[in-house]
Amino acid sequence: MEIELRFFATVREAVGERTTTRRFEAGTTVDGVLADLERRVPALEGRLLEGDGTIAGSVTVMRNGTNVTHHDGANT
Numbered sequence: 001m002e003i004e005l006r007f008f009a010t011v012r013e014a015v016g017e018r019t020t021t022r023r024f025e026a027g028t029t030v031d032g033v034l035a036d037l038e039r040r041v042p043a044l045e046g047r048l049l050e051g052d053g054t055i056a057g058s059v060t061v062m063r064n065g066t067n068v069t070h071h072d073g074a075n076t
Helices: 010-014 030-040
Strands: 002-006 020-023
Touching: 002 030
Parallel strands: none
Antiparallel strands: 002 020
């Protein structure tokens, strides 16, 4: 599946672009996308996901205009 990622604030600065489109396997969850981003952008390592796999408190992830915490969090 193809996902458009939009970045804001310090994440945008670290990534170096406003948006990008990435391909992921069907069924990839938010934590998989964030872990991939942490691997690709060394400046983000350990900043997007907590050690227990939850989304870091300073990070907001939206899916189709809705914060994923209103769905299934990192498992969305």
